[in-house]
Amino acid sequence: MYYSKETIAQIVDRVHLSLHDFDSSTFDLNPPFNAEAAIIAFGGQITAKHTDFTALNYSIGEVRPLQPYSEKRFEVSIPFDEYPPRKNFTLAHELGHVILHYQWADQNQWEKNCREIEVLQRNLSPNRIEYEANYFSAFFLMPENHIRSDVSRILADASMSSNLLIEQLAEKYNVSLKAMEIRLSQLGIL
Structure with a gap:
């Protein structure tokens, strides 16, 4: 299946x-x-x-x-x-x-x-x-609703590079930088 x-x-x-x-x-x-x-x-x-x-x-x-x-x-x-x-x-x-x-x-x-x-x-x-x-x-x-909420919150507080965004989120979600980069791309955020 x-x-x-x-x-x-x-x-x-x-x-x-x-x-x-x-x-x-x-x-x-x-x-x-x-x-x-x-x-x-x-x-x-x-x-x-x-x-x-x-x-x-x-x-x-x-x-x-x-x-x-x-x-x-x-x-x-x-x-x-x-x-x-x-x-x-x-x-x-x-x-x-x-x-x-x-x-x-x-x-x-x-x-x-x-x-x-x-x-x-x-x-x-x-x-x-x-x-x-x-x-x-x-x-x-990395559930979509949590990722989108965190991205909105982080970007509302300050503008930052995509690399720094990936680093912050990867650390929070306990995943690799590559996994977070792929997930953000899948969600159309990067």
Whole structure:
């Protein structure tokens, strides 16, 4: 199943609300959003790995299901030395795969989708599911309404260069400069 950007945004809104309902002290409805805490809340665990950059198709992050009898439902692996803002985006990206592509809530569907996603990534259109996970991550960490509000507030206080705007917002949202630049471009702000 492919998702439109609008559908992904609606799913992210529901994810934010469900996390807030789960634990409002950890999951405020205002940025910055903590992808690591979200993964744990959804039953995942995070492990560090050494990335093999010599592999043809190395990945920064990976998600895999854990056995049904495991206390945790899935595991996300990321490089042990990941730059913290990049780490937050990568974790949210992998959470996007869990929510959008693996349908984690239904164990039978989860196992079936895990097998199908592996085939899809090898044979069909891996870029589509990667784009969807990237959109999920961007919408999760940098919601449009918050970004637009912050940009309006910041620019009302002072005129500044786009580089300084990107820096301030990237720091606030705990994302990399590149992720914020791309998000601001997507929203037509830059």
